Amino acid sequence: MLGKKLHFYNTAHRSKERFEPLHDPVSLYCCGPTVYNYAHIGNLRTYVFEDVLKRTLNAFGYNVKHVINITDVGHLTSDEDTGEDKMEKGAKREGKSVWDIAEHFTRTFIQDIASLNILPPDRWPKATDHIPQMIELVKKLEERGFTYTTSDGIYFDTEKFPSYTAFAGLDAENLRAGERVDMGEKRSVTDFALWKFSPGEGKRQMEWESPWGRGFPGWHIECSAMSLAYLPQPIDIHCGGADHIRVHHTNEIAQSEAATGKPFVRYWLHGEFLVFEKGKMAKSGDHFITMATLRQKGVAPLAYRMFCYTAHYRTPLSFSWEALASSAQSLANLRRLIGSLPSQSKASPPTTLQVAGALDPFYTALADDLNMPRAMAALWDIVRDDTLDAHLRRVCAEQADNVLGLELGRPPTETVQTVVGAEGEAMRLECATYVPIDLCNRLTALLSERRRARREKDYATADRIRQKLGAAGITVKDQPDGSTTVSIPAGVCTDSDRETLIFME
Template identity: 40%
Template sequence: MPLEIYNSLTRKKDQFTPLIPGIVTMYVCGPTVYGHAHLGHAKSYVSFDVVRRWLEHLGYRVKYVQNITDVGHLTDDADEGEDKIARQARLEQTDPMEVAQHYTRSYYQDMDRLGVRRPNIAPTATGHIPEQIALIANLVQKGHAYEVNGSVYFDVSSFPEYGRLSGRTDQEALQSGARAETRSEKRNPSDFALWKKAEAGHIMQWDSPWGKGYPGWHAECSAMAMKYLGKTIDIHGGGMENKFPHHECEIAQSEASTGKPFVRYWMHNNMVTVNGTKMGKSLKNFINLHDIFRETSPLTIRFFILQSHYRSPLDFSKEALEASGTGLAKLQESWKALCNATPGSGTIECESFIQRFTDAMNDDFNTPVAIATLFDFTRALNTSLHATEGLSEVALASCRSFMETFAGNVLGILDDPRKQGSGDTETVAAIMNLLIEIRTRARQQKDYALSDMIRDRLIASDIMLRDGKEGTTWARK
């Protein structure tokens, strides 16, 4: 079956055809860098990483742009409140740009550990102020925006299709705008800010035709997406919470400026819940990636995320995470056995598994079904490997190719057991044996805190301990 993508704009699965044959232009809303990345970031960017990987597997050249928001995102996610980065800088008693740079580095470190490939272009909002000013000036000139007291607002009434992505009615948009905006300088409560006047003492401000100020949150994505990908792009992704108002505003300002469709396929990933409750700082159930990596392998986190569809909620619990770790370990053990197997004479049919995996991914990137196919494959593989005749050299090569291509290159959940790292193997083994001995003595002395600490630290370093009747063994995850 051809690739079909659920398009949030049409509210159905549409067959994917890029605007330019062989090339896919893809823009995904990046993080606002005022804190460390959390599990919600991981779900979004792991999901779109796999979208990119699958498109490349299909033979497309993917031009992937993901922005860094380092100015203009206000605390109420609309037009009021304090700039999130400026607020964090005040709390940390430092400069906003230092905050942005620090958390940008932290974000990429976390994404690297999760195996998320970096975008082709990672533009920042502060690095594209001229482009945003040019976009806003164009909208003012065309009558779609107006200036009031040094701020510029988009006139929603000038764009009749506002609301078609989110499905909000005019009345709902008006009510939403009225709740967010208490001042009277807007013509309509649903109008949104393109440029904000900088109040006295505001650190992040730039010169503009309307005076000193800074861009609204929505302007940056339109300006940067069109600069690097063109007036019409193939795929625009982001979290479901960005559908309104952020993405709705992007459509309005972009299409009002160019007169052309802005995005052909809108993709939105669902949220993360914790034991069935929406994750959030105010609920004190916020899961920071820095913290969870201390106890759980990043590869396990990636696998856990991909076991749910990108459009489905991801419910986090320790039990679910442990189950994912167990499942991933089984896949890795089968892969290790496959890599170490010696040729025999048996055969195995890979084509049916290839077709099942391909059909799953072409069905709106259905990673849960794709992973289920991997488990079915490894069950058949293990049976063949343990059979008397084993597998022939040709069959082993086919199986290795299947795993490397789909579990490795596409899903990014495969470690190569043939790559043991740069450390000396005998030295590593000696250190591990010492740690196992210390842990065994700790358990015998009922020092479970030390025992658990050794185990957890090793897990965080992608090393798994297995306790059995004959003692404890270790293996790289």
């Protein structure tokens, strides 16, 4: 793949472009979460896309310096002083301080990311640790004449930045015509706050001193300050959700370029939404699906990652439990298939050239703006291509997994426990969760009985036992080699009522 060139769709130019970074390592900035609530799986889709991007860059020989910010500063929900911001609101809801809220949701976010095999960034800068940098940036903008002051804050004057509308293809006139935003004292609808003055004593838990008095930063400024603090400008790649194009990224560009006089970012990549029948999943809505929801339903995190690969990142992906289940099945099938290929070579191990050759369609799909549906199709083709050496196919799958992050070398289910049957015959227990030892023993006893029944050709008894287990979600499969595999889905073993049900003989 080293000879191949990457192409990405650049939102800035609305076209696919050949990727030629300016820096080594490639600078990659991804807009992170505002930590006032759990991330839902729609949010997480974007981080999966960004992880694939980073892994692809690595696979194509690039070093990457990756930054994801944590926005732990609240911003007003409205431009009026009456509005509560999301952080403060979350704090009130949980009966904790805003700092506790930020801490808690930052930690769970990082755990969620890790469960999806998303590689951690090189830096996780927090907005609250960079207030001085933000103040510096605002000061610079003030010196250069891009700001004005109102009774509630310092604003960026978009009239002074002529190319403001270029990025999102805005029509300033019509924006004005469709006015819905409360202008307050803003001179133009597109103007935005850089620094907000404190609404008054005791109103907010997060406030800082500044040259303009006590207050807190505007929303967009933290991304500019932190990206400029850790990455050389112009930044090679800046990512985020599609919803950020219009306001957040447009404003980031304006304030960053106005302050430095240099281009801010070269390639802008945006991930589309995960959608539901009723539209997108919103954090502010009262029902949303999180990684915890998935775990409760017995869906492995990587099954969700697999599901993300069914659609291109720039296409909205329709969520349904049925579709997610099909991806979980697909992942198990793929792992089983790969597991059946020899991990050792009979003759000489495949050369890197052979592997690269076989994986060519896979990398071609990646190079074409991260076309994961096509990349997955290519992988299935490779793994099932019996004109290729079996071991080579396995090596290809393992190498592809460096980008996919699906742990394709693992057994189809989560963990494997081996128990020894009553007559000393080995039985494999494939479990999605930990199985208590007494349950193990009872299962073993039951399975041994079934073995005996089968041996004595008492199939009625054997089938009855299997049906009984099957009714509780436990599947019993006789393998060609004579062993028996038992699959226990997550949740089953922890449900004591079910246990009774299963083992009531």
